[in-house]
Amino acid sequence: MSDPDELLRIEGIRKTFPGVVALDGVDFDLRRGEVHVLLGENGAGKSTLIKMLSGAYTPDGGRILVDGRETRIHGAQDAERLGIATIYQEFNLVPDLTVAENIFLGRQPRRFGMIDRKTMEADADALLARVGVDVSPRARVRELGIARLQMVEIAKALSLDARVLIMDEPTAVLTSEEVEKLFGIVRSLREDGVGIVFITHHLEEIAALGDRVTVIRDGRSVGEVPAATPEDELVRLMVGRSIEQQYPRQRAERGAPLLSVEGLTRDGVFHDVGFEVHAGEVVGIAGLVGAGRTEVVRAVFGADPYDDGTVKVCGDRLRRHDVNAAMAAGIGLVPEDRKGQGLVLDASVEENLGLVTMRAATRGGFVDRKGQHDAAGRIAGQLGVRMAGLGQHVRTLSGGNQQKVVIGKWLLADTKVLILDEPTRGIDVGAKVEIYQLINELTAAGAAVLMISSDLPEVLGMSDRVLVMAQGRIAGELRATDATQDAVMALAVSLPTADKDTDKEASRGH
Ligand SMILES: Nc1ncnc2c1ncn2[C@@H]1O[C@H](COP(=O)(O)OP(=O)(O)OP(=O)(O)O)[C@@H](O)[C@H]1O
Numbered sequence: 001m002s003d004p005d006e007l008l009r010i011e012g013i014r015k016t017f018p019g020v021v022a023l024d025g026v027d028f029d030l031r032r033g034e035v036h037v038l039l040g041e042n043g044a045g046k047s048t049l050i051k052m053l054s055g056a057y058t059p060d061g062g063r064i065l066v067d068g069r070e071t072r073i074h075g076a077q078d079a080e081r082l083g084i085a086t087i088y089q090e091f092n093l094v095p096d097l098t099v100a101e102n103i104f105l106g107r108q109p110r111r112f113g114m115i116d117r118k119t120m121e122a123d124a125d126a127l128l129a130r131v132g133v134d135v136s137p138r139a140r141v142r143e144l145g146i147a148r149l150q151m152v153e154i155a156k157a158l159s160l161d162a163r164v165l166i167m168d169e170p171t172a173v174l175t176s177e178e179v180e181k182l183f184g185i186v187r188s189l190r191e192d193g194v195g196i197v198f199i200t201h202h203l204e205e206i207a208a209l210g211d212r213v214t215v216i217r218d219g220r221s222v223g224e225v226p227a228a229t230p231e232d233e234l235v236r237l238m239v240g241r242s243i244e245q246q247y248p249r250q251r252a253e254r255g256a257p258l259l260s261v262e263g264l265t266r267d268g269v270f271h272d273v274g275f276e277v278h279a280g281e282v283v284g285i286a287g288l289v290g291a292g293r294t295e296v297v298r299a300v301f302g303a304d305p306y307d308d309g310t311v312k313v314c315g316d317r318l319r320r321h322d323v324n325a326a327m328a329a330g331i332g333l334v335p336e337d338r339k340g341q342g343l344v345l346d347a348s349v350e351e352n353l354g355l356v357t358m359r360a361a362t363r364g365g366f367v368d369r370k371g372q373h374d375a376a377g378r379i380a381g382q383l384g385v386r387m388a389g390l391g392q393h394v395r396t397l398s399g400g401n402q403q404k405v406v407i408g409k410w411l412l413a414d415t416k417v418l419i420l421d422e423p424t425r426g427i428d429v430g431a432k433v434e435i436y437q438l439i440n441e442l443t444a445a446g447a448a449v450l451m452i453s454s455d456l457p458e459v460l461g462m463s464d465r466v467l468v469m470a471q472g473r474i475a476g477e478l479r480a481t482d483a484t485q486d487a488v489m490a491l492a493v494s495l496p497t498a499d500k501d502t503d504k505e506a507s508r509g510h
């Protein structure tokens with residue numbers, strides 16, 4: 001008979017999309033009071049699998065059993081009725097509604113037939129306090145930065161009081177502090193008997209939080225192992241080979257300064273920021289969320305204005321707030337919010353990869369379509385973009401593969417100064433190494449790279465120098481080779497003057 005602790009079981013599930021077999025026989029089960037990690041490369045089928053449980057997709061074959069009974073889950077309401085809540089990898093919030101309206105969408109508390117705003121906002125406030133995020137229930141979702149969006153998604157899922165909680169890369173956009181808070185919540189839900197499906201590309205989180213791991217590769221389950229399994233063994237199961245060197249930085253010869261920033265200030269956001277990035281160099285920017293890192297690079301790229309200071313490329317001063325001028329001067333920016341800013345979701349992989357080069361090419365009055373096609377194919381191959389073909393719409397790529405396309409677009413564009421804002425967010429361990437190798441190639445060819453990263457091992461492992469920002473200022477600079485994570489953190493929290501403006505991130509437009 002069925003095991004009373006088994007919440008759900010998946011047997012031989014299959015799902016095919018035009019041109020892609022996403023799942024080709026996956027088995028999985030979830031018990032009460034456990035964190036079951038789903039591990040696999042970008043495009044392995046993790047998100048597709050959980051979408052069968054949340055009712056977003058129906059399987060082409062195989063069975064789903066809930067409490068031992070075969071069940072069909074059609075749509076979100078079915079899933080909700082079965083006690084299954086999902087936090088999707090791509091956010092599912094309505095930008096023009098408030099935080100509270102999003103949390104209780106479709107289930108707003110009512111009084112005398114009217115939506116009871118007061119109760120709704122008070123309940124939302126309590127949930128937000130529980131996840132430990134400082135955001136008003138009345139704020140519009142469109143005004144929130146990406147980390148806060150994620151915390152609101154989590155609050156929304158908690159409000160459902162589910163028996164099964166599915167989390168698809170919830171930590172990808174969070175900093176270590178927020179991750180710790182989230183882990184606290186997950187542990188207490190586990191104590192209460194909730195079964196949690198947890199997807200992550202951060203291997204260190206597996207032992208810290210998980211109980212069991214199911215590994216999927218190319219749409220098939222390849223094994224189930226304890227969460228305490230050593231990381232290199234997990235990597236081997238996941239990518240089918242071992243990875244020798246996680247951070248293969250090859251230092252290049254340092255040339256002339258390509259990017260020079262002086263006294264850059266935007267009132268209330270960042271102050272007197274100055275640094276140089278030389279040809280052949282990778283300069284990392286570390287800091288906590290809200291330190292102003294993204295704001296600074298967006299200003300350098302011309303996407304946002306600034307009040308004071310100068311930005312020079314190869315000695316030539318750039319007009320402020322002029323993306324076209326920045327691009328013409330050879331600056332590229334891979335933004336942290338790839339969906340919002342980096343991609344045209346309903347265009348093909350090839351069109352997206354060609355977005356920047358196309359501009360340059362048409363300016364000369366001539367587009368080399370064959371050349372574009374070949375170049376797109378080459379870069380997609382180098383980055384290992386998993387797709388049915390160059391014509392596939394970017395919307396239907398897996399999350400990590402979308403991120404590879406954003407990076408590929410700039411790699412193709414012959415960029416002199418490439419700015420990367422959290423470039424490996426959501427990228428699997430194998431593909432990360434490919435991206436690092438491309439960074440090496442760029443610097444070897446004389447480009448300059450400026451990389452924001454909240455992943456300390458990455459920022460130390462792949463940079464030559466690290467700038468640490470705190471509260472809108474550069475708090476210090478370290479040589480990456482002999483800096484420690486502790487030294488970076490000490491600088492990141494170094495400025496004592498509590499800035500009133502902790503809601504900085506919320507003011508950024510998306
Ligand atoms: N709606 C769709 N139409 C066509 N192909 C799809 C669709 N959804 C997913 N796919 C394809 O199915 C495969 C599995 O994608 P999925 O999103 O499940 O990967 P994943 O394991 O979650 O990867 P990641 O770690 O990058 O998020 C990919 O090849 C993807 O392009």
Ligand SMILES: [Mg+2]
Nearest residue numbers: 047089398399
């Ligand atoms: Mg996914």
